[in-house]
Amino acid sequence: EAGVAQSPRYKIIEKRQSVAFWCNPISGHATLYWYQQILGQGPKLLIQFQNNGVVDDSQLPKDRFSAERLKGVDSTLKIQPAKLEDSAVYLCASRSLRSGTGSTRTYGYTFGSGTRLTVV
Amino acid sequence: TQLLEQSPQFLSIQEGENLTVYCNSSSVFSSLQWYRQEPGEGPVLLVTVVTGGEVKKLKRLTFQFGDARKDSSLHITAAQPGDTGLYLCAGAVINAGKSTFGDGTTLTVKP
Numbered sequence: 001e002a003g004v005a006q007s008p009r010y011k012i013i014e015k016r017q018s019v020a021f022w023c024n025p026i027s028g029h030a031t032l033y034w035y036q037q038i039l040g041q042g043p044k045l046l047i048q049f050q051n052n053g054v055v056d057d058s059q060l061p062k063d064r065f066s067a068e069r070l071k072g073v074d075s076t077l078k079i080q081p082a083k084l085e086d087s088a089v090y091l092c093a094s095r096s097l098r099s100g101t102g103s104t105r106t107y108g109y110t111f112g113s114g115t116r117l118t119v120v
Numbered sequence: 121t122q123l124l125e126q127s128p129q130f131l132s133i134q135e136g137e138n139l140t141v142y143c144n145s146s147s148v149f150s151s152l153q154w155y156r157q158e159p160g161e162g163p164v165l166l167v168t169v170v171t172g173g174e175v176k177k178l179k180r181l182t183f184q185f186g187d188a189r190k191d192s193s194l195h196i197t198a199a200q201p202g203d204t205g206l207y208l209c210a211g212a213v214i215n216a217g218k219s220t221f222g223d224g225t226t227l228t229v230k231p
Contacts, residue, residue: 042208043208055218091162093162108165109163114160
């Protein structure tokens with residue numbers, strides 16, 4: 001199966017400019033996540049979608065970050081205006097949710113290659 | 121406060137050596153995943169463990185989930201340069217639909 005597609009791979013912008021990232025998840029994966037990974041740290045969740053609805057955006061800096069998944073398939077993440085501390089890799093992931101007997105198990109993510117953002 | 125603590129943060133060893141890295145928390149997880157991430161790429165899933173005390177093997181890699189489902193370890197036997205990378209653990213807290221990641225262990229295996 002095709003993996004999670006992200007674009008662009010790299011982006012360099014000046015502070016206060018805007019930028020957008022695109023993600024196309026694995027076909028059939030209803031759940032989509034955007035993570036921010038700062039150098040030397042693990043990924044931190046920004047937003048989680050289930051189909052085209054937001055499940056969790058509690059860690060999204062809503063004054064400057066926005067995300068949408070209008071048709072429940074691909075998604076865009078936007079930053080406006082960018083700050084120096086937004087320099088990071090932005091990872092998109094999708095997940096297959098499987099049901100077990102009497103309970104629901106969550107299994108691992110499939111990540112895209114990420115977009116490396118540098119704000120100067 | 122980091123939900124998942126990984127140790128050591130950095131590890132540099134010679135080819136052929138064995139190693140163990142750890143992932144610890146005070147929270148109970150419904151499942152825990154291990155990933156390996158190479159520079160310029162996204163994390164790649166290695167294994168998912170769901171049952172307390174579970175042990176899974178993937179070639180030279182052995183993964184163990186603690187009996188209380190609060191911690192996990194990854195043991196690599198006879199490490200090779202191709203094992204070099206950032207090893208991340210991620211836990212899904214019971215009844216939550218998302219996983220929280222640790223900050224990883226950066227492993228370097230020298231030829």
